[in-house]
Amino acid sequence: MEHYTMNLTLKVWRQKSSKEKGSFETYKVSDISSEMSFLEMIDVLNERLINEGKEPIAFDHDCREGICGACSMYINGRPHGPWTANTTCQLHMRAYKDGDTIVVEPWRANSFPVIKDLVVDRGAFDRIIAAGGFISANTGNAVDANATPIEKDKADAAFAAAACIGCGACVAACKNSSAMLFLSAKVSHLALLPQGGPERKSRVLNMVQQMDKEGFGACTFTEACEAVCPKEISVTNISRLNKEYLIAGLTEEK
Amino acid sequence: MLNSRIPAGQLDLKWTDYKGHCKLVNPANKRKLEIIIIGTGLAGASAAATLGELGYKVKAFCFQDSPRRAHSIAAQGGINAAKNYQNDGDSVFRLFYDTIKGGDYRAREANVHRLAEVSANIIDQCVAQGVPFAREYGGLLSNRSFGGTQVQRTFYAAGQTGQQLLIGAYQQLERQVSLGNVTMYTRHEMLDIVMVKDDKGVDKCRGVIVRNLITGELERHFGHAVLLCSGGYGNVFYLSTNAMGSNVTAAWKAHRKGAYFGNPCYTQIHPTCIPVSGDHQSKLTLMSESLRNDGRIWVPKKQGDNRKPSDIPEEERDYYLERRYPAFGNLVPRDVASRAAKERCDAGYGVGSSKQAVYLDYAAAIVRYGKIECGKLGIDNPSAEVIRKHGVDVVKEKYGNLFDMYEKITGENPYEVPMRIYPAVHYTMGGLWVDYELMTSIPGLYALGEANFSDHGANRLGASALMQGLADGYFVIPYTIGNYLADEIATKPISLDHPAFVETEKAVRDRIEKLMSIKGTQSVESLHKRLGKIMWDKCGMARNEQGLKEAIVEIQQLKKEFWSDVRIPGGINEMNPELDKANRVADFIELGELMCKDALNRKESCGGHFREESQTDEGEAQRDDVNFKYVSAWEFKGESEWQLHKEELNFEVAKPTQRSYK
Amino acid sequence: MKWSEFFTSSVGKKFVMAFTGLFLISFLIVHVGINACIFADMVDPDDNGEMFNKAAHFMGASYVIRLMEIGLFAGIILHIVQGYMLEAQNRSRRKEGYAVSMGSKGSAWYKKSMGLLGTLILLFLIVHIAHFWVPSRITYETTLSEVSYNGNAMHDVFSKMVEVFQNGYVVILYILGCFSLAWHLLHGFQSSFRTVGVHNKKWLALVQSVGIGFSIIVPLIFALMPISIFFGWVTNS
Incomplete structure (x- = not known):
């Protein structure tokens, strides 16, 4: 070189x-x-x-x-x-x-x-995670780690989504300032794993609600987010999020 | 004087006994008890989440813009746990023993055993939270081996294990935020602890003064207890694999207020980092130790050999780790591997333009894996090209992200050319002295994770830092803090107008104003660089009496220069990263002096601390158990003045032997 | 979650766009199928629009289909109104813009220009409705002649078509309309499937390739209609 x-x-x-x-x-x-x-x-x-x-x-x-x-x-x-x-x-x-x-x-x-200068406030991302981007598992409740085998493909896909570093480049690149890639990475990560099952519906509904409250735009699949993502998170996750939202929105009893 | 409060009884029953007998706080009282947590890395985030779950009122602080950015996130390789899923003979005892031995018999047996005991729970907990560890095709968890051990007990998530574990803890933390149990303060830096006497006249830590890094305002916060989870101090060397913001300030302020500093000289120099490329270098990048599982480390047999690596024939290469340590080869512990690299480079066999590097070569691994793959695929008599192609695919699958990172930084393709690596400061085993309950010598002030000194002795094994951070936060502090807080239920929140808060805040303000008023000529960065050079040259991978004495004088001189000639632009009541940095560097300078003092005091070589005066005939580290089988706990007595307290280490189960990896 | 909340969230709004979009795509299939009947004249020169007129008559005479037509208009209007509202809302999410725009670094121009392409289609649609829908559904008594096949009298929509497409400018306008439609579909087809949740790789690949085929073939057939009539490949005699 x-x-x-x-x-x-x-x-x-x-x-x-x-x-x-x-x-x-x-x-x-x-x-x-x-x-x-x-x-x-x-x-x-x-x-x-x-x-x-x-x-x-x-x-x-x-x-x-x-x-x-x-x-x-x-x-x-x-x-x-x-x-x-x-x-x-x-x-x-x-x-x-x-x-x-x-x-x-x-x-x-x-x-x-x-x-200031090039520093921006990305606190909205933390608030979106707080709205539901977790599995409610209090310390001490866990069963043995190998009690639930997880398909390797699914575990790998969950990891690929979980690799998001929360930098906000997706929002910065999107013409709509949409945070859907960020949001979908978390929803996918947790929806792909059996542990995420019990809160699947409330998670996606609450996180989308918080995202809207924070004032991010909607996704129009221009794929600019994927092109600039440092961790190459796929827009496929957004489709998965939408599917989760559709099912949750139609079937949630409340 | 020093009471480590290790429970009596048999080693493997101590923690069980402790948990069975420690005091408890009832749920109604927990709601009234406030806990402050500084730092949101693995230790801080896991502690905040768990204590929030228990019902305490928690306030968590981090200087980054989000708790998810703490530097635990950068850990690559993995996390150890005594699960024995691989049926290869692992057990709690073996993990305990490996950790004690790896730490060169300078860690506390009781703490390390507890760590090994809870290690398995950590994996269970993380999987329950959704941490996507690597798995086998059958859906069960995968393991790999790591430097310095002979069993496969390391759980991992590609090369991003720290990230995945931290995100897991961060999510639990955010969950507690949404439930109202934890209040999160981002872009806030702790600048002092507040001490208040209780009714018996005992000085206790009752709060902190923090600075809002956006507005510059100082804030007072009360807590019945304060947990420092602020990480290590590797940045004292300026160049390290730590994040740019990693600092010692929180721990140092506590130290100046009376918390003893344990084993400050124990620094881990990681053997596989990308070498320095020039004066502009702002930080160093680690390449996971897992690379040593398949890569071979070598230098040319001829001094100053300037040929391209591909032009150096096999017989003219010196695979010095395999030569010196046939039993462990390239997998010797970090301290050993680092010193061996330094030895070769100092002797004039280094490679690259700086000559401060050795090769980490994957050519042999590519051929080996390629042949296996061809065998699997039933390719008879494959050509070298076909073997290479399949081999590269396997290596890409295993280490792809690390190779990509190397290429991004150096612009060289590591599949074609051997990587150049050199040791770099990576982790600090030393830290605030804590007792068995993780309480510092100040009542009510705790230190968790890398910020304390407790579990790794003089050298940390790979994949053990993540284990310790999470053990402290998830499984130790929830029990031990109750034992203290049970006696504090009658303590009402102390008014923020209490003289102790007012005075401490004033002292912090005065110091900031003093820094800003210097208006000298040298930038913070340039002074930090000079400190780093002194530390690296004289208190780095090898230390000797003369060098350390010189370093102490030079650091004292540098301190004077700093306080009379530093230039900090901008104002106090605004976002001012230069001021933040100045605050931290001022503390690093004081710490640097203490590190040299500690290194000077410890005349033996042990783990990451190598005193040139104390080595075997073969150049290996020579421990001195007769005179130095103790923890050095330093008490701050005034500027450049410390008193040494010794905590004798008793090895009842793991009897000290000379570490040998030959 | 209430229905109102479901459809007014950012994801819900996109569902509305996607479902109406898919509905309009299904309409395009019917529309292109029926109108393609004019090409019968190229195979059988004596057809003279008979097949097309019969098909159009069938569509116009069935009450079921007239009812669906109302649904179609509702779908179009919803798609347009929601589209504009979303576009306006999305644009308002970045009050202070960039000095250097991303341009096509990252995503193709047409993916980012659905609003513009949609507007072009809308303009075309207004002209198109004025050309054909109004004459054949509202003012037919004065604007359409009658034709009779085997004793069945019906409107001669085909003659109207031939008349309209004698004008070269109109033909160019229609071709531009088809171009806008093609680009709009190229993104809209696959995007609407992805919006409603198709994420499986296998299905996604199918949707994408069918989408490309659809966005080229359907507008192309539409465009060939005015061209064929203008150049006399399809005639009334």
């Missing part, structure tokens, strides 16, 4: 707080190594801003290995940047070449209000 350095122009959304209006600032960065990660490039810029007595760019990030779901940058018109199955923190600068201009924006959706 050939390494190289590059000079870039960055246009970054700056916004002091949720109450103030934001705007784009342009920064030139130089001598960026192709081996750096995208966030390390931002680190370099921030270090310079601090030395110049300016405020660094605020952005969410934590694990920097693509699993915590904190990082959330909309880079040149795509959540998490140009690579597929990738998070912002795992994007590396070899994706760019000398002289490129990169526009960085926060996730945009009414349900994800900007807190």
Whole structure:
């Protein structure tokens, strides 16, 4: 792998707080190594801003290995940047070449209000999970783990859905700001497992209700969410969610 | 002075006895008792959920934007449990014994045995919550073996076990939030504990001061008890596999208020991480230890060999782990594997542009699996190409996500070229000293998970951290906290205007204002980097007296520089990540000094702590059970001043022997 | 859960879109089947729209089918009204937009343009209704001639068709209408099945391939009607 350095122009959304209006600032960065990660490039810029007595760019990030779901940058018109199955923190600068201009924006959706610069509030996701994204199993109640065999295919499919990192890229990419991929991943994860059976109906109804309350849009199957999902969660899950909702809505007694 | 409060009696009956005799709190009283939990990783989330279920009023805090992002999420390999589903001779005793031995006989027998006992319940609990562990075709759970053990007792969910376990605990936590039993505070960081004297004059932990990281406001919260589940302090090294936000602040504040710090020098350096690529590096990425199950580790036999790995013939490669440790080979425990890699690189056999790396090679595994697959498929005399194709498919199925991650970071295809790996700081066995009940030396203040020191001794075995975090949260604290709170039912919630709250908040505010008023010239990041370099060079994989003494002086100097020349832009009453970082780095600097002091005091080598003065003729770690068979519990006495308390370790069942993996 | 809640949640609204969409798709099959009768003239030059006129007469004379026609209009109106409401609601979910749009990174343009395609179809539909439905169902006394086959008198809808499609602009308009329909169906067909819960891979593959076939073949046959008449492949003599 050939390494190289590059000079870039960055246009970054700056916004002091949720109450103030934001705007784009342009920064030139130089001598960026192709081996750096995208966030390390931002680190370099921030270090310079601090030395110049300016405020660094605020952005969410934590694990920097693509699993915590904190990082959330909309880079040149795509959540998490140009690579597929990738998070912002795992994007590396070899994706760019000398002289490129990169526009960085926060996730945009009414349900994800900007807190500062590129930091948004994704608390809606927690509230959706609290509405039903769990199996009610108090500690100490469990039977032996091997008491209920689970078809490998189903367990694998449940895992694939459960791999969601809750980053919100699906919402950011969706033209409707829909959270259906996120929601469906959880509904699928739990509906595929026998343990999730008893709460199957109330779960899907309550979670959809909460999602609507949070102000996310409806799904129109444009599949943009799947294309940008770092964990490649399939839109098939949305169909499964809809099926669960249909059955639950028609058969629930209340 | 130090009372570990280990129940009397036979080792395997201690926990049963304890549970049968500890005090209980009746449900009506639980509703009146408030518990504060700091951190929402495996330990914090599981404790919050379980205590909420029991009926306590719980407040949980995390600095991330969601409890689901705690760094437990990044654990890859798996979680151990003595289920013996594989019929390969595992048992509670064996898990206990492996953990004690793996920890190089520096852990408490009673705690470790309890951990092994509850390990099986954890798996049951997680499956009931819907954690999608890997399964066999028959629908039963699958297991794999992990570095340092000879049985298959590790449960896993691809390379994302930590994620799945944390999501399981997080869901239980959110369920309690929806039921109103837990109040969740995200983007809140604990900046001090509040101590209040009870009517007998005993100082007890009664609350915390937290900072709202969005508005910058300081808040006071009362609790009958406070649980620190704030993780480890590996970021003291600046570069580590920890998350960027992982910090020691909560534990350190408690330490300064009187909680003893146990074995701070015990750091785990993980052998399979992606090497540093340059000065810009902000963190290191771990590659699961499971890779050592099939990969072979080697360096060229010739020093400074610059040939491409594919150009180095078999006979000119040194598979040094297989050579030095024929019995365990590439599967030796982490501390051993890490030191061996360092030894080779220091001796000039390292590879890659930095020469600070060794190869982890899958070529042999690809051929081996390919041949097996061809056999299964009935392909006679397959060509090398066909074997390779099938072998790659098998490896992809087993380790695909890890290989992809490697490729994303380095831009190299690990199916074609051997991976380059180097050890990196990963886990800290040390932490707040706790007794058998997980209570620190401050009454009412508990430490769970990586934040305490208790179960891993001087070296943690793979897949045991997840086990410990969940054991503490799901199965230990619900019993032990009742034993304390049963005597607190008469304690009314203390007013937030109590002088202790007011004074503590003022001290926190003063410190923040002081930090902001320095207006120096150096960024927090640059000072943190310098601290990391001192720690890595002098208190890293190998330590010696002279280096540690130098490090102490250098850190004290750095501390002065920090407090006189740090530059923090922005304001106090707003979101200010630089200020958050400064608060944390200031604590890391103080911790770094204590770590060096502890490492200097411990003249033996044990587990992750390797003192160059104490090694065998073959260069292996040499323990000194006569002089150092104790836990070092450090009491904070003032700036740069600590008093050492020793908790003698008694091994009644697992008799210490020299660890050998040869 | 009350019915009102069921149908007004974001998922419920999509059910309404999907079920009405599927209903309209089934209507298209009937519509294209009956209208394709005009091509009988290409096989038998003496047909002169007889087969089509008979079929149209059957459709117009049956009360059952006239009742279903009311259902059809209800379905169309529901689909349109709900579609616009959803579109408006979905658009309002992102008050502050992006400076750099995603464009076609991630999803094809037509998947994101159902509202636009639907509007084009609606415009076409208004013209189409004015051309045929109004003359044959409301003002037929003045707008349609009569024709008689074996003593059975009926409206000569075919002649009306031939008359309308003599105008080249009308033909172009119809072809554009069919294009909009094709793209709308290309997404709508499979999407409506997925919305009502088809998630099994096997079925999904079937739905997707049938969907592509349907969205190409049906609009193509429709488009061939004005073209055939305009170019005289299908005539009244």
